[in-house]
Amino acid sequence: MNLVEALAVDVGPRPAGTGAAERAADVVAEAFRELGLEPHFQEFDLLGYEADEPELEVEGERWPAGPCMYAHPFDGSGAVRRIGSSAAPVGGGRLPSFAVVDDGGRELARLLTSPFSTGAIPFMSTHVHVTTPPTAFVSRADAERLQDGMRVRLRVGGRFLPGRRERNVIADLPGAGDGHVVVSAHYDSVWCGPGAIDNATGVEGIRRVAEKLSKRELARGVRLVAFAAEEIKLTGSRYYVDEATLREQLGDVKGVVNLDCIGRGDKLNVLASPAALLGRAVEAARQLGLLDRYELETGPATGGVDSHWFAERNVPAATILFFPYDEYHLPADSPKLVDPKLMDDAVALAVALVESQLVQPIAR
Numbered sequence: 001m002n003l004v005e006a007l008a009v010d011v012g013p014r015p016a017g018t019g020a021a022e023r024a025a026d027v028v029a030e031a032f033r034e035l036g037l038e039p040h041f042q043e044f045d046l047l048g049y050e051a052d053e054p055e056l057e058v059e060g061e062r063w064p065a066g067p068c069m070y071a072h073p074f075d076g077s078g079a080v081r082r083i084g085s086s087a088a089p090v091g092g093g094r095l096p097s098f099a100v101v102d103d104g105g106r107e108l109a110r111l112l113t114s115p116f117s118t119g120a121i122p123f124m125s126t127h128v129h130v131t132t133p134p135t136a137f138v139s140r141a142d143a144e145r146l147q148d149g150m151r152v153r154l155r156v157g158g159r160f161l162p163g164r165r166e167r168n169v170i171a172d173l174p175g176a177g178d179g180h181v182v183v184s185a186h187y188d189s190v191w192c193g194p195g196a197i198d199n200a201t202g203v204e205g206i207r208r209v210a211e212k213l214s215k216r217e218l219a220r221g222v223r224l225v226a227f228a229a230e231e232i233k234l235t236g237s238r239y240y241v242d243e244a245t246l247r248e249q250l251g252d253v254k255g256v257v258n259l260d261c262i263g264r265g266d267k268l269n270v271l272a273s274p275a276a277l278l279g280r281a282v283e284a285a286r287q288l289g290l291l292d293r294y295e296l297e298t299g300p301a302t303g304g305v306d307s308h309w310f311a312e313r314n315v316p317a318a319t320i321l322f323f324p325y326d327e328y329h330l331p332a333d334s335p336k337l338v339d340p341k342l343m344d345d346a347v348a349l350a351v352a353l354v355e356s357q358l359v360q361p362i363a364r
């Protein structure tokens, strides 16, 4: 089974809390079964969210806007006011943030700049789900056209859906020694996004890592985890780490190798913590010849990736990705974008990093 096609085409957009996300979990479990593994689900309760496409008019003209993955609703008018900016994660410069204010200056809603891609993408706001103000995202180019005092009409439509369930999909490859290395990727997508690159490629990547490792004698166990609900603030991986902490099982995790967007993109990104693991990952990339082929970007394992919660609890963790790419979080993120060479290289690096940690885990 090729999980890029199966998730991005057969299932399609699969935001957390939807029936499509449920089907995606079943597809991943089936792929693990095809490898001779016995998957199980880690279920958790979720307050779901169903977004509508935001309607944005600026000075009477319709502008494209992406929904926030979790926001309170709003329907009304006001004036634009710039409230701050943040460093652009790619490409340099600053990304402005705006409020929509009423005549008394009270903030009614937010217009944030899409941090990645060329379009107005669905994305998360800075705030946690339960407190996120009515929010929509505009493209970087449109954010530059917004001026204080411009008249805005905005409708942010979205419904919180109680009683939903989500599932992390887990399968274990046994090994000789104690503990295991987690190999992970999220399988959910954003609103209206087929998510071929983000992150059907990562899920197919962990399937291939397992395929390679299942033929070898392993020094320790390897645990595959396909995380749910990443696109709503890393919720599935957070549940996994919180649950392992509660049950005093986080010590069993000797290391984490997470794959997120491995089929397209300008640069090889290796995000790893602590520094000893990052050094090992960069050396592995060098030995595979990847540093001759790609520009390398490095950083800690924290931030907008599922390795975040592990790294935050001092579990050695790495995320491998190719980034950025223009179609990120857009309906155009389809399988035809996938460069098989990038996937092969990311999988080879992941296998090297898993094997190295099986034999010699990084000290916490």
Ligand SMILES: [Zn+2]
Residues within 6 Å of the ligand: 186, 198, 199, 230, 260, 261
């Ligand atoms: Zn992703």
